[in-house]
Amino acid sequence: MFDSVKTVAEITDYISDLFDTDPTLKNVWVAGEISNMTRASSGHWYFTLKDSDAAIRAVMWRSATERQTVTPHNGDAVEVHGKVSVYAPRGEYQLYADIIRPVGAGDLYQQFERLKVKLEMEGLFDAERKREFPAVPRQIGVVTSPTAAAFQDILNVLTRRYPLVQVILSPTMVQGQSAPPQIVQAIERLNDHTDVDVIVVARGGGSIEDLWAFNDEAVARAISTSRIPIVSGVGHETDFTIADFVADHRAPTPSAAAELVTPDKRDILLQLGRTVEMLDGMTYDTILTRRTKLERLQGTMSYVSPENTINTNRQRVDDFNARIIRQQKSRMVLLRERLVAKRAALEAANPRAILARGYVIVTDDAGNRITSERDAKPGTNVEMQFKDGKKKAWIRGDDDGYDQPTLL
Amino acid sequence: MTMDMISQLSFEEAYEELEEIVTKLETGDLPLDEAVELFERGRRLSDHCQKVLDEAELRVNKLADDGDLEVLE
Numbered sequence: 276m277f278d279s280v281k282t283v284a285e286i287t288d289y290i291s292d293l294f295d296t297d298p299t300l301k302n303v304w305v306a307g308e309i310s311n312m313t314r315a316s317s318g319h320w321y322f323t324l325k326d327s328d329a330a331i332r333a334v335m336w337r338s339a340t341e342r343q344t345v346t347p348h349n350g351d352a353v354e355v356h357g358k359v360s361v362y363a364p365r366g367e368y369q370l371y372a373d374i375i376r377p378v379g380a381g382d383l384y385q386q387f388e389r390l391k392v393k394l395e396m397e398g399l400f401d402a403e404r405k406r407e408f409p410a411v412p413r414q415i416g417v418v419t420s421p422t423a424a425a426f427q428d429i430l431n432v433l434t435r436r437y438p439l440v441q442v443i444l445s446p447t448m449v450q451g452q453s454a455p456p457q458i459v460q461a462i463e464r465l466n467d468h469t470d471v472d473v474i475v476v477a478r479g480g481g482s483i484e485d486l487w488a489f490n491d492e493a494v495a496r497a498i499s500t501s502r503i504p505i506v507s508g509v510g511h512e513t514d515f516t517i518a519d520f521v522a523d524h525r526a527p528t529p530s531a532a533a534e535l536v537t538p539d540k541r542d543i544l545l546q547l548g549r550t551v552e553m554l555d556g557m558t559y560d561t562i563l564t565r566r567t568k569l570e571r572l573q574g575t576m577s578y579v580s581p582e583n584t585i586n587t588n589r590q591r592v593d594d595f596n597a598r599i600i601r602q603q604k605s606r607m608v609l610l611r612e613r614l615v616a617k618r619a620a621l622e623a624a625n626p627r628a629i630l631a632r633g634y635v636i637v638t639d640d641a642g643n644r645i646t647s648e649r650d651a652k653p654g655t656n657v658e659m660q661f662k663d664g665k666k667k668a669w670i671r672g673d674d675d676g677y678d679q680p681t682l683l
Numbered sequence: 684m685t686m687d688m689i690s691q692l693s694f695e696e697a698y699e700e701l702e703e704i705v706t707k708l709e710t711g712d713l714p715l716d717e718a719v720e721l722f723e724r725g726r727r728l729s730d731h732c733q734k735v736l737d738e739a740e741l742r743v744n745k746l747a748d749d750g751d752l753e754v755l756e
Binding site for chain 2: 411413416421430433434438439440441442443444445446464465467468469540543544547550551553554555557558561562565
């Protein structure tokens with residue numbers, strides 16, 4: 276049966292297939308003690324898992340070692356999860372590991388899962404149970420240990436973000452056997468004696484055992500029945516506790532919880548600035564609107580104002596004045612012309628001028644002018660006025676002869 | 684409008700009144716003198732809020748088992 280002769284590679288492939296198709300070997304937890312641990316520079320870990328009776332070689336690739344929270348050392352009792360398969364070059368089977376955890380952690384994990392399922396079935400994680408808290412709290416209750424770094428972290432955040440808030444610490448131990456009942460009491464104390472706006476239940480990071488009090492059923496129930504909304508801030512970002520699921524809000528860390536329950540002072544100051552700007556704008560608008568209205572009214576006013584009539588009248592008066600002045604002026608000219616004419620006439624009528632032309636004025640003794648022949652009777656004494664003097668004379672007779680001898 | 688001494692108001696009281704004033708100014712067709720007066724008060728409220736925030740110091744108390752508050756240093 277030469278047909279049945281197989282190469283080493285062929286038989287190794289065949290064995291390898293048997294391992295890889297076996298349901299138990301594909302997905303198994305193996306408990307043992309670590310030895311021969313080698314951490315290669317490539318990031319892979321090579322070690323042997325052994326107990327008193329047997330040993331199995333194991334390898335964990337870098338993709339898995341990077342995800343491990345604990346670094347195992349020789350002598351550690353651990354539980355390793357992975358698949359058992361064949362390493363063909365050496366013809367060896369080995370455990371290809373993806374999870375390593377300390378012995379006992381498995382029990383805690385199962386407890387955790389059982390309680391989680393139980394409370395979830397009761398509806399304690401339901402979204403509609405989650406309550407809101409005021410965006411701007413007056414008082415914040417803090418359930419934690421007064422000596423914990425977590426408490427100082429919270430105070431630092433509150434001082435920086437919103438120092439107006441009052442902090443009421445309800446002190447408790449946060450790890451160890453007595454921690455769960457103390458945490459329950461601390462929550463109840465805040466509910467019984469205060470009216471804080473929100474409670475922060477906090478603890479800093481640690482191992483799964485350190486955080487275990489927050490996976491306690493009594494603690495979970497105290498959180499779910501709290502009258503006051505509760506924010507959890509337990510451990511690091513990657514840690515999830517039952518308290519986180521039951522709380523109204525889960526914050527990844529104590530500091531984050533303090534941030535979650537307070538507004539930021541800087542935001543408020545910014546908002547204040549914007550409000551004042553808005554006030555400024557609104558007041559400016561109010562004034563501008565009124566000014567525009569006022570200016571429009573003023574326009575209308577000047578249109579209908581009596582001032583226009585007054586101005587028109589004023590102009591009329593001015594015109595009138597000008598006319599009067601003009602008239603006055605021409606009148607003066609006229610009068611002056613008249614005066615000149617009169618003076619000429621007067622001048623013309625000046626008796627002296629007549630005398631100058633050779634005429635003589637004759638008057639009787641009484642001084643009456645004799646202008647008619649009939650008044651010049653013969654024998655009448657007269658006075659003759661020449662241009663340059665007077666002479667006495669006597670009327671001798673009529674034209675046709677002498678009535679009497681006339682001699683003076 | 685409450686005419687309390689602004690310096691006596693808590694941050695919340697002042698902030699709330701400031702918001703009321705903004706709403707009034709936004710919606711109401713107020714007489715000018717009233718609008719200006721409201722604006723002035725709004726400004727002072729805002730200044731007060733800022734001052735209170737700037738000067739605030741965190742108050743920390745410890746809740747005793749019997750419900751008493753103790754000042755925590």
